[in-house]
Amino acid sequence: MRPISQEKVDQVVVQLRNGQSTREVAKNLGVSLATVIRIRERDKENIPEPKRGRPAKVSSGTKRVLARKMDTGQLRTLRDGQRYIRATTGVEVNLTSVYNYIKQEGLKAYAQQKKPHLTEKQIEARYNFALEHVNWTVDQWKHVMFSDETLISRVGPFGKKFYYCCPEHKHLRAQPVQETQQHGGGKMMLWGCITYYGVGDACWI
DSSP, X not given: OOOOOHHHXXXXXXXXXXXXXXXXHHHXXXXXXXXXXXXXXXXXXXXOOOOOSOOOSSOHHHHHHHHHHHHHTSSOSHHHHHHHHHHHHXXXXXXXXXXXXXXXXXXXXXXXXXXXXXXXXXXXXXXXXXXXXXXXXXXXXXXXXXXEEEEXXXXXXXXXXXXXXXXXXXXXXXXXXXXXXXXXXXXXXXXXXXXXXXXXOOEEO
């Protein structure tokens, strides 16, 4: 095969350095694919790696908005994210893709904590209690007994639910909490207590 001119070699190098694929360069300049590959190998330290795989279905801007909505709790589940992408872009993506999008934006999955539903009045009362006792000493807390109950459910769901947010927002959002109902059938309630001096008896209520 007849060698190509230095000017043509320089054109090949420029287009490769601009991110075009070897096939695109060969077609643009009318040279063989083997020649372009050989030139690329000689100058590979100055040429970016070729892009591989299919182009993304969703733009980087849509991924950022999706991640922000998941992080703030406007979207709660991967299926919510899937619906959001469908509604805004008309593109169908699977749940794995949604998870990969928000992972690329720095979000992680965390299991929701189960907490009882609280009214505004109960929330305010708990907050005021915390303010009143924030400066208590260890000796003062020695005179306090902590009690709690646990529910053993015969038929209730025990599976975990997940939420998605940036690690620095893990404890600042409402979506980490999964509300629970305190009454229902098919369950057994156990009550117990603990003090500075040890645990109390477990009682079947």
